[in-house]
Amino acid sequence: MKKFLNKPEDFVDEMLEGIYCAHPEVTYTADDLRCYVTANPVPGKVGIVTGGGSGHLPTFLGFVGKNMLDGCGVGGVFQSPSADQLAEVTRYVDQGAGVLYVYGNYTGDIMNFDMASELVELDDIETATVTGNDDVASSVVGEEHKRRGVAGIFFLYKAAGAAAARMLPLAEVARITEKARSRTRTMGVALSACIVPEIGKPGFEIGEDEMEIGMGIHGEPGISRKKLAAADDVVDEMMERIFAETDYAKGDEVAILMNGLGGTPKEELYILYRRVAKLMDEMGVKIRHVWLGEFATSMEMAGFSISVLHLDNELEPLIAAKADTPFFSYFAK
Amino acid sequence: MKKFLNKPEDFVDEMLEGIYCAHPEVTYTADDLRCYVTANPVPGKVGIVTGGGSGHLPTFLGFVGKNMLDGCGVGGVFQSPSADQLAEVTRYVDQGAGVLYVYGNYTGDIMNFDMASELVELDDIETATVTGNDDVASSVVGEEHKRRGVAGIFFLYKAAGAAAARMLPLAEVARITEKARSRTRTMGVALSACIVPEIGKPGFEIGEDEMEIGMGIHGEPGISRKKLAAADDVVDEMMERIFAETDYAKGDEVAILMNGLGGTPKEELYILYRRVAKLMDEMGVKIRHVWLGEFATSMEMAGFSISVLHLDNELEPLIAAKADTPFFSYFAK
Numbered sequence: 001m002k003k004f005l006n007k008p009e010d011f012v013d014e015m016l017e018g019i020y021c022a023h024p025e026v027t028y029t030a031d032d033l034r035c036y037v038t039a040n041p042v043p044g045k046v047g048i049v050t051g052g053g054s055g056h057l058p059t060f061l062g063f064v065g066k067n068m069l070d071g072c073g074v075g076g077v078f079q080s081p082s083a084d085q086l087a088e089v090t091r092y093v094d095q096g097a098g099v100l101y102v103y104g105n106y107t108g109d110i111m112n113f114d115m116a117s118e119l120v121e122l123d124d125i126e127t128a129t130v131t132g133n134d135d136v137a138s139s140v141v142g143e144e145h146k147r148r149g150v151a152g153i154f155f156l157y158k159a160a161g162a163a164a165a166r167m168l169p170l171a172e173v174a175r176i177t178e179k180a181r182s183r184t185r186t187m188g189v190a191l192s193a194c195i196v197p198e199i200g201k202p203g204f205e206i207g208e209d210e211m212e213i214g215m216g217i218h219g220e221p222g223i224s225r226k227k228l229a230a231a232d233d234v235v236d237e238m239m240e241r242i243f244a245e246t247d248y249a250k251g252d253e254v255a256i257l258m259n260g261l262g263g264t265p266k267e268e269l270y271i272l273y274r275r276v277a278k279l280m281d282e283m284g285v286k287i288r289h290v291w292l293g294e295f296a297t298s299m300e301m302a303g304f305s306i307s308v309l310h311l312d313n314e315l316e317p318l319i320a321a322k323a324d325t326p327f328f329s330y331f332a333k
Numbered sequence: 334m335k336k337f338l339n340k341p342e343d344f345v346d347e348m349l350e351g352i353y354c355a356h357p358e359v360t361y362t363a364d365d366l367r368c369y370v371t372a373n374p375v376p377g378k379v380g381i382v383t384g385g386g387s388g389h390l391p392t393f394l395g396f397v398g399k400n401m402l403d404g405c406g407v408g409g410v411f412q413s414p415s416a417d418q419l420a421e422v423t424r425y426v427d428q429g430a431g432v433l434y435v436y437g438n439y440t441g442d443i444m445n446f447d448m449a450s451e452l453v454e455l456d457d458i459e460t461a462t463v464t465g466n467d468d469v470a471s472s473v474v475g476e477e478h479k480r481r482g483v484a485g486i487f488f489l490y491k492a493a494g495a496a497a498a499r500m501l502p503l504a505e506v507a508r509i510t511e512k513a514r515s516r517t518r519t520m521g522v523a524l525s526a527c528i529v530p531e532i533g534k535p536g537f538e539i540g541e542d543e544m545e546i547g548m549g550i551h552g553e554p555g556i557s558r559k560k561l562a563a564a565d566d567v568v569d570e571m572m573e574r575i576f577a578e579t580d581y582a583k584g585d586e587v588a589i590l591m592n593g594l595g596g597t598p599k600e601e602l603y604i605l606y607r608r609v610a611k612l613m614d615e616m617g618v619k620i621r622h623v624w625l626g627e628f629a630t631s632m633e634m635a636g637f638s639i640s641v642l643h644l645d646n647e648l649e650p651l652i653a654a655k656a657d658t659p660f661f662s663y664f665a666k
Contacts, residue, residue: 002524002541002635004564004601013601018603021610022623057599120458208335231337231347247408263596265632266390267344268337270351277354290355294627299598300635302335 023326030088047093065325080108083115098126104149137214151296152307188305250284263302340619356659363421380426398658416448429461431503437482470547477627485640521638583617
């Protein structure tokens with residue numbers, strides 16, 4: 001295992017210590033490093049809370065910041081945070097207007113967020129929930145409720161954060177986030193596995209010339225394993241599945257997230273994006289916004305995903321709204 | 334070779350096509366994709382031009398933007414751009430106040446920038462030059478002129494960009510940038526090699542349990558190859574070399590750049606940064622600014638570097654000044 005770490009069992013907490021050293025805009029509550037919250041809660045605003053396993057930076061905690069999320073329960077690598085941790089984050093984040101939970105559609109996370117919701121109900125804190133399920137590869141049309149949440153949750157965060165920043169009430173923030181969820185689709189492809197520090201070996205085997213289309217960000221099996229193809233052909237196959245689920249009219253607008261899974265250089269992401277732009281152009285669809293880089297990773301896994309949000313007049317300004325988190329404010333000091 | 338690309342020989346130009354698709358804030362001049370320039374030059378401002386080989390994104394071109402660089406000559410992977418390309422970029426960028434060249438200390442780049450400078454002299458464009466040589470591992474004290482430029486050039490860009498944005502004259506922008514150069518030190522360590530697309534195999538071999546301290550970002554040999562140690566010990570060894578070259582007084586301030594070389598996850602960078610912060614604290618030195626992420630990569634190489642800029646009252650506000658480039662403005666839309 002070729003990683004920079006001290007003891008594998010300290011991986012997550014030492015990572016968090018480093019993050020708190022680097023970024024005074026965030027802190028933790030309940031004396032627990034894993035109860036990650038903004039240092040500057042906004043009175044009267046609906047709180048937005050997420051949570052999930054570690055190993056996906058900047059997902060999840062990297063989106064806590066101004067006009068984005070207010071708190072995040074941090075689990076072990078690929079493990080859910082506990083219900084108690086999520087409840088503590090919720091109590092800190094609540095500013096009297098209730099809290100929206102936005103997280104990925106995984107069994108452990110659902111169980112713990114639901115329990116947290118019950119725990120804070122005793123404190124008279126109202127919650128609502130939207131679970132991201134953008135991963136097209138993880139089940140067929142008609143069974144979207146079985147789909148995993150992956151990188152496309154970024155658009156849900158962006159919509160929820162901007163809606164809450166407008167001081168809208170909880171039900172309205174939830175409605176808007178739910179709309180962003182219903183219009184987001186992601187396809188991913190992996191070239192290599194990552195290594196969970198406490199396990200010490202790759203999560204799966206894959207041949208030197210193979211790719212797996214539709215693989216999940218924890219190494220969940222995808223749709224097909226085949227020979228690595230030319231970049232344009234890989235994009236064509238992925239976009240075909242996304243296009244198959246969306247009705248675009250000429251002139252429609254989308255936002256695109258080109259997400260590196262960790263080990264794939266930006267050079268390649270731009271080569272891949274070039275093809276995405278060409279396909280959208282051929283469809284007569286306008287790419288109104290694009291983000292390209294690492295947003296939801298699987299540590300050092302090589303691969304990438306394409307997320308598409310089908311914009312409408314309500315979502316576009318929310319997605320475009322200014323936001324600022326310690327993980328994304330390099331120059332805006 | 335497990336990369337997303339079409340033909341290896343199209344790697345750089347297709348990457349550039351993707352970049353121009355994604356980012357309307359940048360464009361190219363002289364009908365040459367590799368003559369990369371801002372779409373919004375500022376009249377009367379000193380132009381800042383860099384250049385170098387591809388394969389290091391976001392270095393070099395990712396720093397072209399508001400309050401940073403104005404243009405960049407883009408070479409093939411690990412190859413210098415040509416003198417003609419650099420001259421074309423210079424002609425576009427010049428707004429009557431002259432142009433400062435800021436680039437890394439490599440033979441090919443020096444030759445081509447010097448030739449470009451002579452070419453544009455015929456157009457009555459004044460130039461000055463500062464070459465980054467922050468890589469402590471690449472030669473001993475007293476022979477700093479032999480040192481390579483690596484990630485620490487970020488601080489030179491930041492200082493030069495902010496000084497030029499204040500509309501200072503060329504000589505003054507050069508003096509400030511030269512000061513940032515003289516106060517910047519970097520140490521790097523690599524765990525794996527990267528693959529140049531047109532070569533198709535790793536640039537060097539390194540054992541499954543080995544690291545190379547001081548390796549250059551093109552795979553140039555470092556100071557020592559040894560067994561991968563605990564993260565804290567790796568940082569201690571690197572910082573010792575940086576501390577040995579700098580006189581810190583209690584209360585002095587620094588800016589830190591924790592740079593991933595491509596294949597190393599942010600989780601690990603934060604674990605490493607945690608130790609850097611502890612060492613600085615023990616020295617009584619204040620970390621005034623920290624940037625952590627991928628700034629100067631070697632495509633998929635695993636490893637990282639630590640750059641330290643010893644701040645003073647003149648440099649601090651320039652380093653802290655707001656800047657915005659397409660590669661670093663994810664949320665500031």
